[in-house]
Amino acid sequence: MWVHDLETLQFLDVNEAAVEHYGHSREQFLAMSILDVRPPPERGEGCETGAVISGSGRTWRHRKRSGEVIEVALYSQTLPYEGRPASLVAAVDMTVRKRAEEELSRTRLFLDTVIEYVPAVIVVKDAREFRYLLINRAAEEFYGISRDEVIGKTVYDIYPKETADRITSNHRQSLAEGQSRISYEHEVQTPRNGLRLITARSLPIIDAYGEPQYLLTVVEDVTERRRAEQRIAHLAHHDALTDLPNRAAFAERLAEALDRASLRGESFAVLCVDLDHFKEVNDSCGHAVGDAVLREIARRLRAAAGDAFLARLGGDEFALIATNGAQPAGAAALGDRLLAALVEEIEFEYHRFSIGLSIGVAVYPLDGTNATALVGNADAALYRAKAAGRGVVRFFEPDMDMQLRERRALQDDLRAAIGRGEFVLHYQPQARIDGRMIGFETLVRWRHPSRGLVSPASFIQVAEESGLILPLGEWILREACREAASWETPLNIAVNLSPVQFRHGDLPGLVHSLLIEAGLAPSRLEVEITEGVLIGDTARALSILRRLKALGVRIAMDDFGTGYSSLSYLQLFPFDKIKIDKRFVADVGQSEQSNAIVRAVIGLGHGLDMPVMAEGVETADQLAFLEGEACDEFQGYLLGPPRPIAEYAELVGEPPRVKASVARAG
Ligand code: C2E
Ligand code: MG
Ligand code: MG
8 A cells, every 4th residue: 555646646655565565665665656666668658647546446557676567456545645635545466366367267268168069968057947058069969959049048948848847847856956966868859860868967056155056967868878778678588580578588477477366366378389390491491491480480479479478488489478368268269379370381482381389288376376387387288289299289287297207307318328328229020921031120129227128119209309319310220230231141121210310410421321331231221211201391301312212222111001191202202112000900800991901002002113011910810911912021020029139140140240349349
């Protein structure tokens, strides 16, 4: 502070702060005028107008003794001093504050730039009416709206009332929550980007009095992320091929159905569905065709399922949960609809497929009160449906459970038995009708550690279902070829092949290498097949049969008369032999019907130039009848039962077993 003469501008007095701040001593000040503390270029400024320090708070540039120029704001009050007009001046050095202000404005500019260009959508509204105060460039782009159109407006000016209400209520909640950030997810219609799903996080900005002044909202477009998340969630619960719910989704839905049904005392049904002969589509036409067929089947089943829940459990297995309607009537009707949906052939590219369904049903609570029991019992019923010739709906019956468990145990046993080599071959002689020996049919037996010799009738089917017939069948073929090759008398050997062996791997290649391995002439090997081989993908089966025949191996049609469309199959392939099933032979001479069938088959075979063999010949009368009908060959207990080959040693000649084993050992 100082006092200066209003006319001469001479300092009349200064205080300690002035001395300290300017660096002039009191004496020096008193020898100076206020023009002397100004930098030279501005020294005379204002003198001519008399506004040397006019007004209060105006800033001037002053120079300290050190030469440093500062800005000072001057506040003056005129007053007489020692009788002269003088001015009392308070000078405030503004330099520091100004520097801080400059710094502040630079920082603001920087922050504005950041906010403007940051890729996040940022919106600031006032905290009272939620009027837009600021939106950044990203917000302009995202909403497709310019800031001029929104600043000063509220959400009600921009959005439909419903959306605006929701945003406003979110804002209110954010204010109520104070500093904590909460985010809201909702959809907005944007002119540029269509309907978007956003999350908005609003943060109240508090003023000096602790009142919310602004509401800062950061908006994130989560449309794509949510879509991806939904897709992942969908994939976790759906089968990628057919888009049907998958096994996991089925388990969840079943748990729900159980909860609800037990709570309300209701009933519902679980249906297990399996496609008949689907594997052949894959095997013969490749997976691309198989996939297309599966998709079409899924489409039809979905349409037929109505309000029942349909899932694909994997492969060619589907399952349904029928919660509506009374059970079991509802499930029966649903089963019929499903069967009907696949009656029409499926056409794909140049193929036509006729694929049927087998359906097993279990009803809550009668057939089970938990998921495992219900599905297990529906499965047991399904197994029975398949055994019943497929294309049928079967309901669970209590004794099925037992059978299913036995079948599983048998499968495990079989697998272990193959590993342990518990199988043996028995050989049954075959002869011309006049008794001259032709050879032997090999019939497999399971030498079970506790059950003794087990008949193939009780395990071949399970071996086929589980695929175990493949290693077992290969062992049988190898063993039979090796055995026949060791005989001195070059009799034929007949080996039964399962349809499953035709559908997997390279059967002709296997037969070829086994013949070479054993050193057996192909003409001595006969394979017996049943109609099952030709059902399904007939073209593929025929091609395999032709390749087998090209090796020089003979092909016999076994169990003739027990199948469906025997005549048409006989036309398809030049079989080397037809074997009349033993059930017809058993009744000849007693049942006119059997007589007629046997007579017809013999006639048919001869018409097609195929020799006919009768199997299961037990009595001389049966043989006499067959001889009378000009049957070519026979097999049966009359000639000899299936026995270990050692018991027929005199028929095959003394086998060079020692030599063979030495050769093998070497
Ligand atoms: P299959 O090929 O028709 O075999 C003839 C069946 O009739 C044999 O039963 C045989 O023991 C029986 N049999 C033979 N002579 C008589 C007779 O005079 N009277 C009566 N009542 N039965 C007679 P097995 O050995 O129990 O075989 C049953 C079926 O199991 C076979 O029928 C065949 O389909 C299948 N099988 C047997 N061995 C094999 C094999 O090595 N591989 C494959 N894939 N299947 C086999
Ligand atoms: Mg046979
Ligand atoms: Mg047979």
